[in-house]
Amino acid sequence: MTHTLAVLVENNPGVLARVAGLFSRRGFNIDSLAVGRTEDPSVSRMTIVVEGDDRYLEQVNKQLHKLVDVIKISDITRDAYVDRELVLIKVHADASKRAEIMQLVDIFRARIVDVGLKTLTVEITGNEGKIDAFEDSLRPFGIKELVRTGKIAMLRGTKSSSKNNSQKEGDVN
Amino acid sequence: MCANKLSGAQILLKSLQAEGVDTIFGYPGGQALPIYDALYDSDIRHILTRHEQGAAHAADGYARATGKPGVCLATSGPGATNLVTGIANAYMDSVPLVAVTGQVSQSLLGRDSFQEADITGITMPITKHNYLVKDTSELAQIVKEAFHIATTGRPGPVLIDIPRDVSAGTADYNGREEMNLPGYQPVLDGDPRQVLKAAEAIAGSERPLIYAGGGVVISGAHDELLRLAEMLMAPVCATLMGLGGFPGNHPLSLGMLGMHGTKYANFAVCDCDLLIAVGARFDDRVTGKLETFASMAKIIHIDIDPAEIGKNVRVDIPIVGDVKRVLNQLLEALQPRLGEAWRDKILAWKKEYPMSHCDHGKLKPQTVISEIYNLTRGDARIATDVGQHQMWTAQYYSFTKPRSLISSGGLGAMGYGLPAAIGVQVGCPGETVFDIAGDGSIQMNIQELCTAVNYELPINVAIINNGYLGMVRQWQELFYNRRYSHSELLNPDFVKLAEAYGAEGIRVTKKSELVPALEQAIRSSKPVMLDFVVDREDNVMPMVPPGESLDRMLG
Incomplete structure (x- = not known):
C-alpha cells in the first residue's frame, strides 16, 4: 500500500541528508519526496510517499521519530486530503503539431509557459492520475524533458498536520 | 550591561564543566589547537591517548563504568575519522558519549582543505545526533543539547564539530542557555494500560522467563529486576550487555542466552510460555533462527526506544518507557506467584547441562x-x-x-x-x-x-x-x-x-x-x-550455528 507522510522537520542544514540517509540505510524505498519551508520559517515540511505494509510503515515512522530534527510525523493516507504535484514538460512541437498539443493543454487545464522554435514547455498541476494521463497523451509527440516536484499533500477541512496542532504522535503502545 | 566575552574554546570548556565533566580523553592537532590552548589553563583533566580510536574507546569505557557521559576530543580530518569506530561502538551499545572534533575554518569548508573531512556527514548513521557549529554564540547551547541528547532516553553518542574560526572566535557566555529540541521527547513512563495487560499475562503464565538486556544496566534497574524475578520465581537469562544486571550467582540466573549461551538458558527460551524482554533488542546473536525463537511464548517487550518494538520479532505486549520506571510500575501491579514446577525443571537442566570444560593438559x-x-x-x-x-x-x-x-x-x-x-x-x-x-x-x-x-x-x-x-x-x-x-x-x-x-x-x-x-x-x-x-585449538562451546534454532546447540 502507498502511504503519504507529512513530516515536519527543523529547518536545519543537513536535515534532508539525515532523512534520506535513514531511508537508504534501513532499506526503505522512497517513491517521492518534496520539501520546503512552512508558515514557520524555522520549520520545513516534507511530503514523503512510501510503499509498504503496515509493519514496514511502523518501522519507517519510528525510525524517523528517532531523528532529533524530526518534529512531527502524520501518516495522512487514511484521512481525506488534497494532494498536488507540479510538472514541467518540454514536448516536441513543430508548426504542424502545435494546435493539437494546445488542445490537449486546454482539456487538461495545463498551461503553456514557454515556446521554443520546435518545442512547447507545458506546466500542469494536479494529482497523480491526472498527470499520468497528460503525460501519456503527450508521449506520441515526443517528450524532450520532464520534471516532477513530487507530491505535496494537506488534510482537508480544519484538521491540520502543523506543529502547534499536537505533539509528536504517541508511540504505538 | 556587562558582557562576558569568551573565546569559543573557553565557552566549550566552561560548558563541559557545567555538565559535570572533569575528565576528557583526546589527542591534539592543528584545528583543535585553540581548544588545547584553553585546556592548558583549565581544571579539566585531559588523558592523552596514543591514537584517537583509543580516546573514543576510553571515553566509552569510562561512561559504561561510571554511568556518566564520556567525552573525547580530536582534531579535524584524520583525528575525527579515527574516532569513527569508537563512535559506532558507542552507538550500537547505547553509550552516552560526546565526541568533540576540530574542523577547518568555515572559509575553507567544502574545498578539500588540508585535514578536512565531513565528519558530521560521516557520523550521521552512527550518532544519535550531531552538530556542525556555525557561530561561536551557538556553542554553549549546542553543548547543553548534546549532553541532554547523549544521556537521556536511549543514550548514545553525539558529535560536535567545531570549525577553527568558531573555537577561536568570541561570544558572550552566561551559562544560562535554553535548549531548543521540539522533536526530542523520550517517553519515560509506561502506558498504565499496557502495564496492566503485562501483569495479566504474567499472572496467567506458567513458565515465565525474563530476558534481560543492556537496558537494565543503563537504567539502573538491577534491584527492580531482582525483585521481579524473585516475586515471580522467574528465571533470568541475560544478553552479553545485560550481564551484571542480575547477579550471575543467583539461583534464578541462567547466565547468557544465544549463540554462546548456556544450554539451560536456550532450553528455557524454547520452553517458556511467556518471555519478558527487558531493555533488550532481539539481536540475531541472541535469537538464532527468528521463526523458532520463543515460539511457544507470548512476548512482553519493555524498552525505551519505540523503534525496537516489533523490529525483529512480533511482540504481544509492548511497553515503551524507561526500564527502571516500567519495572516499578509492573511490580506494583503484580502479585507474587509460585512456579515451583517451572523452577524445578530449570534446576534439573542446570544440573544436567552445566557449563563445564576440560581442565587437563595444557593451560585452558x-x-x-x-x-x-x-x-x-x-x-x-x-x-x-x-x-x-x-x-x-x-x-x-x-x-x-x-x-x-x-x-x-x-x-x-x-x-x-x-x-x-x-x-x-x-x-x-x-x-x-x-x-x-x-x-x-x-x-x-x-x-x-x-x-x-x-x-x-x-x-x-x-x-x-x-x-x-x-x-x-x-x-x-x-x-x-x-x-x-x-x-x-x-x-x-x-x-x-x-x-x-x-x-x-x-x-x-x-x-x-x-x-x-x-x-x-x-x-x-x-x-x-x-x-x-593457552591450548591453541580450544573452542567456545556451546554454540548455536548461525541461523539455527536455539535448541540446536553444538558442544
Missing part, C-alpha cells in the same frame, strides 16, 4: 578466566576485547554487579578492551580493573599500554594467547573444513613488549603458575600485561 582459557573470578571474588571491573576470550569471559566470570562487564557487544570491535580498561580505571580509581584480551585483539590498540603507564593506571591485561584469531579459526574449523585461511598469528614477545612500554610483563604457560601470576598482577601498582599461553 576457561581456567584462566575462572581463576580471575576466584581471585577478584567477582569484584573487579572486567573489560574485554572481541572474540573467543570475550565469550569465555561471559561464560566463566560470574558477573554479579551492574557495570562490571565492559565489552563491545553490538559492534564487536576488536581493539576495544585496552583503551576501555583505561577509561574504566580513570573513572574508578582504586578498583581492580582487568582487560581480558586475545592475542589478535590486543594488537589493535596496544599502543595504549603507554597511556596506562603514562598516567600510572594499574590495569591488568590478561592476554588469552592461542596464536590464532581464535573465533575466526573456530568458524573455519566448524564451517570451512579446517581451512585456516589467514587466521594464524605470529606474535611479538608480549613480556618484552610490556617492559619496553614501562609496564610489567608476566608469561604463564602452566596451571601451577596461574594463581601466583594473577596475585602478583593484582598487587602491582603498575600496569601489568599477562601473557597466558
Whole structure:
C-alpha cells in the first residue's frame, strides 16, 4: 500500500541528508519526496510517499521519530486530503503539431509557459492520475524533458498536520 | 550591561564543566589547537591517548563504568575519522558519549582543505545526533543539547564539530542557555494500560522467563529486576550487555542466552510460555533462527526506544518507557506467584547441562578466566576485547554487579578492551580493573599500554594467547573444513613488549603458575600485561550455528 507522510522537520542544514540517509540505510524505498519551508520559517515540511505494509510503515515512522530534527510525523493516507504535484514538460512541437498539443493543454487545464522554435514547455498541476494521463497523451509527440516536484499533500477541512496542532504522535503502545 | 566575552574554546570548556565533566580523553592537532590552548589553563583533566580510536574507546569505557557521559576530543580530518569506530561502538551499545572534533575554518569548508573531512556527514548513521557549529554564540547551547541528547532516553553518542574560526572566535557566555529540541521527547513512563495487560499475562503464565538486556544496566534497574524475578520465581537469562544486571550467582540466573549461551538458558527460551524482554533488542546473536525463537511464548517487550518494538520479532505486549520506571510500575501491579514446577525443571537442566570444560593438559582459557573470578571474588571491573576470550569471559566470570562487564557487544570491535580498561580505571580509581584480551585483539590498540603507564593506571591485561584469531579459526574449523585461511598469528614477545612500554610483563604457560601470576598482577601498582599461553585449538562451546534454532546447540 502507498502511504503519504507529512513530516515536519527543523529547518536545519543537513536535515534532508539525515532523512534520506535513514531511508537508504534501513532499506526503505522512497517513491517521492518534496520539501520546503512552512508558515514557520524555522520549520520545513516534507511530503514523503512510501510503499509498504503496515509493519514496514511502523518501522519507517519510528525510525524517523528517532531523528532529533524530526518534529512531527502524520501518516495522512487514511484521512481525506488534497494532494498536488507540479510538472514541467518540454514536448516536441513543430508548426504542424502545435494546435493539437494546445488542445490537449486546454482539456487538461495545463498551461503553456514557454515556446521554443520546435518545442512547447507545458506546466500542469494536479494529482497523480491526472498527470499520468497528460503525460501519456503527450508521449506520441515526443517528450524532450520532464520534471516532477513530487507530491505535496494537506488534510482537508480544519484538521491540520502543523506543529502547534499536537505533539509528536504517541508511540504505538 | 556587562558582557562576558569568551573565546569559543573557553565557552566549550566552561560548558563541559557545567555538565559535570572533569575528565576528557583526546589527542591534539592543528584545528583543535585553540581548544588545547584553553585546556592548558583549565581544571579539566585531559588523558592523552596514543591514537584517537583509543580516546573514543576510553571515553566509552569510562561512561559504561561510571554511568556518566564520556567525552573525547580530536582534531579535524584524520583525528575525527579515527574516532569513527569508537563512535559506532558507542552507538550500537547505547553509550552516552560526546565526541568533540576540530574542523577547518568555515572559509575553507567544502574545498578539500588540508585535514578536512565531513565528519558530521560521516557520523550521521552512527550518532544519535550531531552538530556542525556555525557561530561561536551557538556553542554553549549546542553543548547543553548534546549532553541532554547523549544521556537521556536511549543514550548514545553525539558529535560536535567545531570549525577553527568558531573555537577561536568570541561570544558572550552566561551559562544560562535554553535548549531548543521540539522533536526530542523520550517517553519515560509506561502506558498504565499496557502495564496492566503485562501483569495479566504474567499472572496467567506458567513458565515465565525474563530476558534481560543492556537496558537494565543503563537504567539502573538491577534491584527492580531482582525483585521481579524473585516475586515471580522467574528465571533470568541475560544478553552479553545485560550481564551484571542480575547477579550471575543467583539461583534464578541462567547466565547468557544465544549463540554462546548456556544450554539451560536456550532450553528455557524454547520452553517458556511467556518471555519478558527487558531493555533488550532481539539481536540475531541472541535469537538464532527468528521463526523458532520463543515460539511457544507470548512476548512482553519493555524498552525505551519505540523503534525496537516489533523490529525483529512480533511482540504481544509492548511497553515503551524507561526500564527502571516500567519495572516499578509492573511490580506494583503484580502479585507474587509460585512456579515451583517451572523452577524445578530449570534446576534439573542446570544440573544436567552445566557449563563445564576440560581442565587437563595444557593451560585452558576457561581456567584462566575462572581463576580471575576466584581471585577478584567477582569484584573487579572486567573489560574485554572481541572474540573467543570475550565469550569465555561471559561464560566463566560470574558477573554479579551492574557495570562490571565492559565489552563491545553490538559492534564487536576488536581493539576495544585496552583503551576501555583505561577509561574504566580513570573513572574508578582504586578498583581492580582487568582487560581480558586475545592475542589478535590486543594488537589493535596496544599502543595504549603507554597511556596506562603514562598516567600510572594499574590495569591488568590478561592476554588469552592461542596464536590464532581464535573465533575466526573456530568458524573455519566448524564451517570451512579446517581451512585456516589467514587466521594464524605470529606474535611479538608480549613480556618484552610490556617492559619496553614501562609496564610489567608476566608469561604463564602452566596451571601451577596461574594463581601466583594473577596475585602478583593484582598487587602491582603498575600496569601489568599477562601473557597466558593457552591450548591453541580450544573452542567456545556451546554454540548455536548461525541461523539455527536455539535448541540446536553444538558442544
